[in-house]
Amino acid sequence: MGYTTKDLEAKKVTTLRLQEMKRTGRKIACLTAYDALIAEIFDECGIDVILVGDSLGNIVQGHDTTIPVTLEDTIYHTKAVVKGASRALVVADMPFMSYQVTADEAFRNAGRILKETGCAAVKLEGGKNVTEAVSRMTDAGIPVMGHLGLMPQSIHKFGSYRARGTDPDEAEKIFNDALLLEKAGCFAIVLEKIPAELAKNITDAVHIPTIGIGAGPYCDGQILVYTDMLGLTVDFSPRFVRRYANLLNIIKDAVANYCNDVKNSCFPNLEESY
Ligand code: KIV
16 A cells, blocks of 8 residues: 555654554555754654664764664664654664663663653564563553564674574574564564565564565565665665665765865855855
8 A cells, every 4th residue: 555645644653553554554664863854854754763773883973883882872862863753753772781681771771761862662672582671661651662683783693694584493483583572562573684475474473563674575664774775875785775865976976066166266155255
């Protein structure tokens, strides 16, 4: 089913609305954002969910992995995104080591994120190992988005960003983890870089929306890192990224023209002066 004005008319996207979208076959469009300006633009375009991904470690902070991102970084960027977004559901990604130590600590950190940023939900990576933390949060009214398949915070365990669930054992584990996350109370699950068929089986088996990234067309929604889909991060080009613009070239041309104008005393002219 296509994008309808009903999707845009809705005042505020809620976790319940996302579940209703799954039930009624309306796809969920999600993007990452890390600041108020970009969040406001995406919000005006009708994006349903804005994820303040821990990909901010790569995109904003210039790290090789998401591991160095701190709880304070997440809170800082999520506050900014919440200021820019008035319709979209804002989800904050819990950073590495903010939810793995104990369920108590995870619960407290998720509470801090919600209270201090004004976002509506948190996301965390993992299956069976995080269900206790997820239950604590959801019992207390903190909506949680799960994340299965490729989990970038475990890069040092797996040694690569290869697709997951390509062998039957791994596929079965991901499938069972999805059922456990739903049981623990997650309102949605991100499925990253898994075979389309496995994503379809999970999507059919759970009642909550699945949000795919490199997980094929059968998920209930899709998410991309915004700098990838707008063509800013061109040295990262996995098959699942579709480029909707080539902003890198546009920015490079504009900045080169500006440099040229300044150096040749062509900017500013008298009309641009007081
Ligand atoms: O950190 C992130 O941007 C994410 C998305 C890729 C799902 O987790």
